[in-house]
Amino acid sequence: MAKIYKGKTPPCGVYCGDCPHYTREKNPCPGADIRCAERRCKSFFTCCVEKKGLDYCFECHSYPCRRFKQFNDTWKKYGQDLMANQELLKTKGEKGLKSSYEAPPVK
Numbered sequence: 001m002a003k004i005y006k007g008k009t010p011p012c013g014v015y016c017g018d019c020p021h022y023t024r025e026k027n028p029c030p031g032a033d034i035r036c037a038e039r040r041c042k043s044f045f046t047c048c049v050e051k052k053g054l055d056y057c058f059e060c061h062s063y064p065c066r067r068f069k070q071f072n073d074t075w076k077k078y079g080q081d082l083m084a085n086q087e088l089l090k091t092k093g094e095k096g097l098k099s100s101y102e103a104p105p106v107k
Helices: 042-051 066-076 082-102
Strands: none
Touching: 042 066, 066 082
16 A cells, blocks of 8 residues: 655655555665665665766666666566656656655546
């Protein structure tokens, strides 16, 4: 079950509010603001933010790189298409990405 997430979206585009690590009852992840800052996600945070000064993967000239494609495939089983999330970040910004996950389901 998704939770509203008010923190920063990580460079990879995962919506933390719909991440199984963030939403779990026991020992939940604190979200990207803290987790990325602690550098638990060394690959995208280091590559995008530290080395290239980017906010999101789509801003990179190598996007989508092999590492991102593999990561995207992993996240599809959790119901998130990170390439679609990157497109939302590109066209509608972080607010648009969050609202797409937080909007009530259409009946």
